[in-house]
Amino acid sequence: MFAFSERLKKLPPYLFVELDRLKAEAKARGVDVIDLGVGDPDLPTPEHIVQAAVEAVKKPENHHYPSSVGMRAFREAAARWMERRFGVSLDPDREVVTLIGSKEGIAHFPLAFVNPGDVVLVPTPSYPVYHIGTLFAGGETYYLPLLAENRFLPDLESIPADVLSRAKILWLNYPNNPTAAVADLDFFSRVVDFARKHGLIVAHDAAYTELYFDDFKPPSILQVDGAKDVAIEFHSLSKTYCMTGWRIAFAVGNEELISGLTKVKNNVDSGAFQAVQEAGIAALSGDQKCVEEFRQIFKERRDVVVEGLKELSFELDPPKATFYVWARVPEGYTSADFCAKLLQEAGIVVTPGNGFGDPGEGFFRIALTVDKDRLKEALARIGDLKF
Numbered sequence: 001m002f003a004f005s006e007r008l009k010k011l012p013p014y015l016f017v018e019l020d021r022l023k024a025e026a027k028a029r030g031v032d033v034i035d036l037g038v039g040d041p042d043l044p045t046p047e048h049i050v051q052a053a054v055e056a057v058k059k060p061e062n063h064h065y066p067s068s069v070g071m072r073a074f075r076e077a078a079a080r081w082m083e084r085r086f087g088v089s090l091d092p093d094r095e096v097v098t099l100i101g102s103k104e105g106i107a108h109f110p111l112a113f114v115n116p117g118d119v120v121l122v123p124t125p126s127y128p129v130y131h132i133g134t135l136f137a138g139g140e141t142y143y144l145p146l147l148a149e150n151r152f153l154p155d156l157e158s159i160p161a162d163v164l165s166r167a168k169i170l171w172l173n174y175p176n177n178p179t180a181a182v183a184d185l186d187f188f189s190r191v192v193d194f195a196r197k198h199g200l201i202v203a204h205d206a207a208y209t210e211l212y213f214d215d216f217k218p219p220s221i222l223q224v225d226g227a228k229d230v231a232i233e234f235h236s237l238s239k240t241y242c243m244t245g246w247r248i249a250f251a252v253g254n255e256e257l258i259s260g261l262t263k264v265k266n267n268v269d270s271g272a273f274q275a276v277q278e279a280g281i282a283a284l285s286g287d288q289k290c291v292e293e294f295r296q297i298f299k300e301r302r303d304v305v306v307e308g309l310k311e312l313s314f315e316l317d318p319p320k321a322t323f324y325v326w327a328r329v330p331e332g333y334t335s336a337d338f339c340a341k342l343l344q345e346a347g348i349v350v351t352p353g354n355g356f357g358d359p360g361e362g363f364f365r366i367a368l369t370v371d372k373d374r375l376k377e378a379l380a381r382i383g384d385l386k387f
């Protein structure tokens with residue numbers, strides 16, 4: 001009786017629906033399912049952050065409407081964190097906005113700058129929200145394939161001139177979900193030049209900058225000279241501090257871009273619960289040893305999976321960052337066939353690469369969100385299969 005709006009009808013099928021159905025079926029059959037599908041860390045939020053929240057919940061001044069831009073103290077903590085981590089200076093009053101998780105900011109941002117018919121440049125495979133935010137704003141998505149031969153960086157020179165002339169925003173995400181690829185400052189610097197030349201906004205999703213291993217420390221695009229003229233960067237406490245459920249993040253960068261996003265937020269939400277912002281302050285300003293420990297845990301898991309898959313002759317590059325491993329499916333399989341086989345014959349959930357976009361076909365993504373022993377068990381089960 002009530003027809004969905006055209007924009008809802010245009011939504012791509014939700015990636016995990018079919019997988020969830022198969023997973024539920026396997027569980028109902030009594031299979032001990034190992035879920036390496038969703039990117040939600042299994043580790044609890046560090047105790048000092050939880051304690052800060054507990055105290056903050058008790059304060060009556062936190063029981064009222066927050067402001068949608070966020071507490072000054074949270075924005076200051078975010079600015080100081082950006083300075084310490086990246087050497088990027090920001091004005092907490094004009095260049096920082098608090099978000100209810102970065103997904104919220106990413107989904108709302110196009111509403112501030114995209115008119116119907118404008119093009120938004122979206123990498124693919126990718127986090128689905130860049131396209132969905134574009135769709136909700138009435139924009140047109142132009143996909144930029146991320147290919148192994150380009151180290152999963154977009155080829156900006158391949159964008160046709162007539163697309164570029166209508167393009168408003170270029171989305172980027174490094175370290176990358178789902179490919180686990182990283183970008184260096186040299187790439188960001190070329191992006192900033194390109195954006196200036198073509199009058200583009202660069203929106204960088206930086207959710208995974210703290211989950212790095214080995215000797216590569218992912219940069220912020222704002223480290224590039226002049227980046228603040230064109231860029232907004234989305235940071236999240238979700239992955240860095242194992243706080244996915246808390247819904248706390250921030251965006252930083254160009255003053256007008258921040259003010260546009262804030263304007264949208266002023267009209268749709270009333271900000272993050274202040275007790276959660278206080279927990280966020282404890283996370284950003286407190287001892288960062290917990291982050292080092294998380295990195296160590298994910299690195300050990302990565303090593304187990306990378307070595308295990310290589311022994312089984314899978315083709316992959318060891319990720320330098322993120323808690324994902326992106327590998328090629330065995331020859332003769334599509335991503336969907338392979339993932340269905342893993343679930344049906346081994347009780348293992350992994351995500352088919354094409355679920356993040358067509359160029360992801362031929363790959364699968366493992367999330368390192370279960371402990372080492374379970375990962376070893378998963379690898380043993382995969383080793384028992386015939387391909």
Ligand SMILES: *Cc1c(COP(=O)(O)O)cnc(C)c1O
Binds near residue numbers: 039101102127237248
């Ligand atoms: C997890 C993730 C986020 C963070 O989402 P929150 O809403 O901050 O929890 C953003 N972008 C990507 C690519 C992610 O994988």
